[in-house]
Amino acid sequence: MAAQPVTAGLGRATPKRHPLRDEPKLLLPRWLRRLIIVVLLIVVMIPVGYMVLMSFTPNQDVALGTISVGVLGFQNYLDMWSAAPLAAGLLHTVIIAGSAAAASVVVALLAAYPLTRFEFKGRRSYLYTLVALQTVPGTTSVLPLFAVLSWIQTTLSVTFIGTYWPIILTYMTFGVPLSTWLLVAYLRTVPRQLEEAALVDGCSPLGALRRIVVPMAVPAMAVAFLFAFLVGWNDVLFASVFTNQHTQTLAIALERFSSTNAIAGAPVYGELMSAAVVSSVPVVVIYLVCQRYLVSGLAVGSLAG
Secondary structure: OOOHHHHHHHHHOOOOOHHHHHHHHOOOHHHHHHEEEEEHHHHHHHHHHHHHHHHHHOOHHHHOOOHHHHHHOOOHHHHHHHHOOOOHHHHHHHHHHHHHHHHHHHHHHHHHHHHHHOOOOOHHHHHHHHHHHHHOOOOHHHHHHHHHHHHHHHHHHOOEEEEEHHHHHHHHHHHHHHHHHHHHHHHHHOHHHHHHHHHHOOHHHHHHHHHHHHOOOOOHHHHHHHHHHHHHHHHHHHHHHOHHHHHHOOHHHHHHHHHHEEOEEEEEEHEEEEEEHHHHHHHHHHHHHHHHHHHHHHHHHHOOO
């Protein structure tokens, strides 16, 4: 039997590849991409660098607008702790924002799992309700929440407003909808066959959720935790209403510090900048620690949506 020529398959037309479609980086020249990155870094780093530089500059020099390398020091970082209750505010913020974010992720996971695994009446309505909740301005919720919490406090004859619980529940009302949507988008990418295999091996549905789904959903849970954490970390409005001097957050401490502290009528900008740097460090650290989870969680969630 004669051997078939190797060129028998050469008659097939090979599909043409579109370079711009297959390689998005080719849309812009390399020098232009680098220029855009440099410009964006400059725009972002100038205010951050100015804040850090002012935090090492004495208050008098900041007020006069003069900066000298010879006068830079750490005195502002030492004075700010005694000028305002920043340490207590930092601790309260970590407790409140961390607890609200962790609870939001747990509730969102327990809601997202049945939403992606079962078909039931009202499923779409519930998802649309979560979207609608994101459109409600937070300022419109302050008075109704305060009225409800005051009624609970009066009815039960307990001190409720001013403790951790009302502010944590308030932050959860904003953290749960967003976390649920993120986890719904991510859990759609988790193969159901893995859970079915676990059920065949004797796992309960809750056991399959704990042993199979949760480890695979860690990137999405990290993204949801970070976004829910930022809700409490950056908030001033609700914290000013539902906390007191014993539970005030870092944002409230900074706001009062900037409005009440002054030297010879001029605000203590140096100490204020140092306090701003300290308040930014925990969020930056969380971003750095969760960076790989953030990239994978947002990428897969966006493709699943």
